[in-house]
Amino acid sequence: MDKSRTLFARSAAYALFSNLAHSPHEDYIIFSDLENVIQEIEQVLPFEVDFSSIINETNKVTDNNWKNIVQSYSALFEVGDDGPPIPIRESANDSLAFKKEEITRYYDYFGYTVSENRKWESDHLSIELEFIHFLCQGERESEDALSFQLAQKDFIDRHLILWLASVHYKMEQLDAHPFWMAIFSALFTFIQKDLNWLKNQTNELKEAI
């Protein structure tokens, strides 16, 4: 296995999901060659994933139905009577609010800074995913790759995986729009597999050390 290619595919996958999980009210981008991108990621990742539902749903996007997709994101994650039905910020989940400090400590430790207008939502799912993407890059560049790899594993284990399961479950309960269901289902599957892979990898690395 080409470690460099694997790392880059994982990094790209996190960047992709960071973008796809982000609010479509803002700088939302869908790439013209998304299908190629996803296929390349699927091929290179060290575990099996199927992102075809994302491709299918993306292909269905038109000028006419886009507004509906955008509204459905808001209704799930951004607005609602008691707040949004599914908090997209980790600390907005009551039981996880105490973990916010740890997120900031992770960011500080590895030099990840959130842009000024995003700082208040530094625990937004998109930003947390981007942080993993950032750690992937660090792993590649740094002489201390293990630090970055262990951080990826721990951050996913201690943060993302905990509440992404609940996000995914609530989306199913709320019969979320297929566009978002496809993205978040793929993301949830990917993260679980990536975490398992990371655990194995880091165990091996630790043993080697």
Add this chain to the structure above:
Amino acid sequence: MKNQSLSKPEVINEMKVDYFPPISRRKFLSASGLASLGLMLKFSPLKAAVTPNRPYRKFEDLMRNKFTWDKVARGTHGTNCAGNCAFNVFVKDGIVWREEQQGDYESTDDTPDYGPRGCQKGLRHAKYMYGNQRVLYPMKRVGKRGEGKWERVSWEQALTEIADKFIDVVEKDGPESISWGSGTQMSVKIASYAALARLVNITGVTVPEFYSGVGDLPTGVYTTLGKVYVGDTMSAIYKSNCVLVWMSNPAVTRIPDAHFFWEAKYNGTKVISISPEFTPTAMHSSLWVNPKPGTDAALAMGMVHTIIKENLVNHEYIKEQSDLPFLVRTDNKKFLRKEDTSIVSTLAVEDNIFYLWDKKTNQPVIAPGTGLTDPPPGRDRRKFDTIDLGDIDPALEGRWTMSTLDGDVEVTTVYELLKDEAENFTPEKASEITGVSPEVIRQIARDFAQAQPAMIYAGYAACKWVHGDLLQRAFVLLLSLTGNIGPEGSGLQISNSPKVRGLMAFAFNGMGPATRMISATNWDYEQGNMKELTKNVYGEELAEEWDAKYQESIKEDWFPQYGKKGWKMGFFAGNNGANWRASGNKWRKDAFEKLESIVAIVPDMGVTAHYADYVLPVAHHYERADIMLQARTPYVQILDAAVPPIGESKDDFTIVHDFAKILEKRAKKRHMKVIRDNVDGKSVRRDFKRAHQQFTMDGKVKDVKDVIQFIINTTPGIPKMSFEELAAKGKVRVEGSDKTYYDKDAPYHSEIMESVNEKRPYETLTSRQQFYIDHDWFIEYGEQLPTHKEPLSIEGYPLRMMMGHARHGIHSMWRDDPLMLTLQRGEPDIYVNPDDAKTRGVKDGDKLRIFNSGGEFFAMAHISAGIQPGMTFMYHGWDPMMFKDQQNFSAVISTSGLIKPTSMAGDYGHLGYKVLAYAPNQTYKDFTCDFEKATHG
């Protein structure tokens, strides 16, 4: 921030970032779009990852680095608790993590200091502000009203649509058909309120005044003293020898200040708590007295009887300061006036010249300081006249015959009439009404009268009874009889308010006052057809009689009437208007939900926003700049923005400013004509095509800091400095606050002290503390003097429901905070007496249905021996959204139509509509209900 919600998302193919080694990238990507994707950091400034200083091996390694702060800002919580607590707000990475009391307060004289100030709500705010209840983006309703379906929209879209609707309504029905209800959540933030006051002055929309609208206006105080704002600083408590804490629970509602009571008690002050339920304040007091709910005025009159009977009266004080020695005709119960005595005086309308009986000459003499006309503009008559008796020694007791234009009539003094009235409330008779032992009544009367100084610390609860004005008049009477208005440590401590001339100067600058402001009580009565409710719940006779008086008052032009063409559009800013209203279920159904358009401007979701068509997000306390003055402490307190507003929220100034801008733009686009308006007889031209230009004073006012500086510069009593200097300090002591009461230099009202100490006339008809009101309506209803009247009940429902401010919330603010809920029962609960619960088969924790003919709601039973039989108690503020069917306690508070006739009296000296002084209160207490174990819900 770009908003692409209306079109398909951008499609890109270009590479954004490139700092992976090029070779490996090209090898892998073969020019695919993955390059642009995999190498992009969207939420972070472009920066390569760096190797950490220490290797990372496990999460505990993170904790080895000290958590440091990027900055510590000064701030407070701009909410309406009047605490004004100075806080340090700790920020790291653009996030507020915690807050801490600033603490460095001084003391006044030999009293304890004011700090540290704060409570659990304030110390929780750093978490709450990021909570899930927060409104982060402008929202537009997409489902049915109240269905809870929302669409996130841009500010531009929201404000444009709102402005267009605004113009539609104004062109069709006039600006008075639009309400812009503010609330204390905003009014305590003076710059924000000034901005809103300027916008409503420009546009002419109706402002339902919320002071009386939430039942907080001390009209009984105004009736007696001609002033509403007579409170001192909280440290005055320490100077008192006896404090009656009456209808108030400061251990819960004044957490930062409650220490003054307990320190005073430690110092020898007798603290007597008077409340029907056993409160946390009663727990710490020297004595707890528990009258039956709504019988407090009988208790007060029983004390009055004892004070008179046992000769504990300060005769010299009441002869000079009060109308008690004034002469009254016994034939028609009217004051003896100069116009009674000569045809010349009748023609001269000398109806405000009154008489005393001089014991030295045994003749009637004109009371000094009476007969005063309204002052000419710019001249304060109080500076030139006096109530000094000179050589006159007024009789307090006696009956005489005088020759008048009606022939010989008997006259007596107000004091004699008061003695007669007090005979109806001997301690024994008062005991029958109140349930308090006659000996206890006598003892607290003696303790109070002999303490010197003594004070009554009362909250706003008295204002919430239909006959609460009578109770407040009795409060003032107790104080006056014992010479306890004036000396340090005495007086009635309900409220004071800043004399923020800068606020009004900003609001009216360039166009003068042209604001429609009316009590929300009146507004609701008319727009919600509350007469109908009174008819259904309290009977047709009462409804018709009181409504006739209401209509007469309007017809006589004693009170204004706005919104004659109906209520079409409502803005709710700084308040949760659909939460706190009495008869909330009817109001929502018959007024609120019938509005063509509802705009809620809120930081957090609640029932008002739930029913709105547009919800606009407001910045929370640590995300904005403002300035606050609250009379409880002698400080001006700053709010400084520790962090930028989160999400897309904006501060109130910016929202109002941006709305004015878009209103102007749309008015120009639609070629809107100038509105020729008339407010209370004053002609006003309103040109919305200049709305923004006017609002910004031709561009001079750019942001909220400009407004703050304007207020600092133009308000007496605030030390002059820049906003930045003030923000660096956090709080600054106001001028004129060397004593525990305020003097003339202070930015708070101090006129009562001037009347007492300098013998200046009071702003009442009689120029005295006026206990006798000889307005025809007062005579008709037997309310010439302070007295007790039974509270209203609903036939067939035995339990009186009492309410009070909560420990774990400030009204509906923080009421839904998860941590706060864990400190309570986690859901709305109602306190009931064990015997009442037993007879209804109810156990603690059961779900109860509380009901009467007005409606029903559901809450958890909280059985407590601290609750009298025949009553229930519930802490308020629970949002309807926290209840089944979104119905909170207001469903059974069927009082919205109970506007007592005397509260609408006018054409009588100081009585008649006066903003924030004399208007009918929304009342919340005069009803009864019952409860049962819920079988559903």
